[in-house]
Amino acid sequence: MEILITLCARGGSKGIPGKNIRLINGIPLIAYSIAHANAFSSKYKADIALSTDSDDIRSVAKFYGVETDYIRPENISLDSTGKMETISHILNFEENKKNKKYDFIIDLDISSPLRNLEDLLKGFEIIRNDEEAMNLFSVNPAQRNPYFNMVEKKNNGYFGLVKEGNFLTRQSAPDIYDLNASFYFFRRRFFDQINPKTINDKSLIFVMKHICFDLDHPIDFEFMEYLISNNKLDFNI
Numbered sequence: 001m002e003i004l005i006t007l008c009a010r011g012g013s014k015g016i017p018g019k020n021i022r023l024i025n026g027i028p029l030i031a032y033s034i035a036h037a038n039a040f041s042s043k044y045k046a047d048i049a050l051s052t053d054s055d056d057i058r059s060v061a062k063f064y065g066v067e068t069d070y071i072r073p074e075n076i077s078l079d080s081t082g083k084m085e086t087i088s089h090i091l092n093f094e095e096n097k098k099n100k101k102y103d104f105i106i107d108l109d110i111s112s113p114l115r116n117l118e119d120l121l122k123g124f125e126i127i128r129n130d131e132e133a134m135n136l137f138s139v140n141p142a143q144r145n146p147y148f149n150m151v152e153k154k155n156n157g158y159f160g161l162v163k164e165g166n167f168l169t170r171q172s173a174p175d176i177y178d179l180n181a182s183f184y185f186f187r188r189r190f191f192d193q194i195n196p197k198t199i200n201d202k203s204l205i206f207v208m209k210h211i212c213f214d215l216d217h218p219i220d221f222e223f224m225e226y227l228i229s230n231n232k233l234d235f236n237i
Contacts, residue, residue: 003046011054032113123206
């Protein structure tokens with residue numbers, strides 16, 4: 001079984017400048033995902049590939065053990081570039097370089113490092129045991145529920161529930177999940193599709209039992225650093 005782990009880290013982060021190599025509890029953010037990639041690789045002998053357009057990120061990754069001769073092209077280093085396009089490009093590069101075909105691709109999002117090896121191993125078993133599944137992504141139980149306490153503007157100009165249902169309590173409504181962007185598993189055939197979509201009719205989820213969120217704004221970074229540096233997490237990352 002051939003597995004590729006991708007680490008996608010663009011240099012130009014507008015929300016949090018220098019985010020991917022910014023120190024969090026004294027360690028560059030990308031180093032957490034490199035550690036997770038190495039831990040998973042020690043179990044399954046996976047290859048690890050870095051996709052970046054930044055020499056600074058490439059240098060930091062090399063210091064933590066991930067070296068690459070791949071340089072992400074400018075045309076897929078834009079704010080508008082989708083994650084699937086980025087992964088597909090480095091996947092093809094690695095397969096051509098190593099003259100092999102991967103069975104699974106695992107993307108570890110640099111901006112959402114609150115995961116551990118146990119999460120990855122359990123998530124991998126879920127997708128491995130479902131031959132029909134195209135992909136799997138990590139989630140957390142949602143704090144808001146579109147059947148009960150989320151509204152949207154309707155065609156008549158007034159507001160109503162996002163999803164209709166006769167539920168008297170939030171607990172009686174269907175379970176809803178938030179994507180936390182931490183990790184994604186793909187079968188290789190996922191990338192043989194034209195314009196593959198992360199959420200499709202063959203998607204699975206892995207529900208994390210602990211806190212996990214991605215870094216979109218500076219306050220997110222400060223909050224995550226507080227949790228890590230003050231040992232407020234109830235699990236080991």
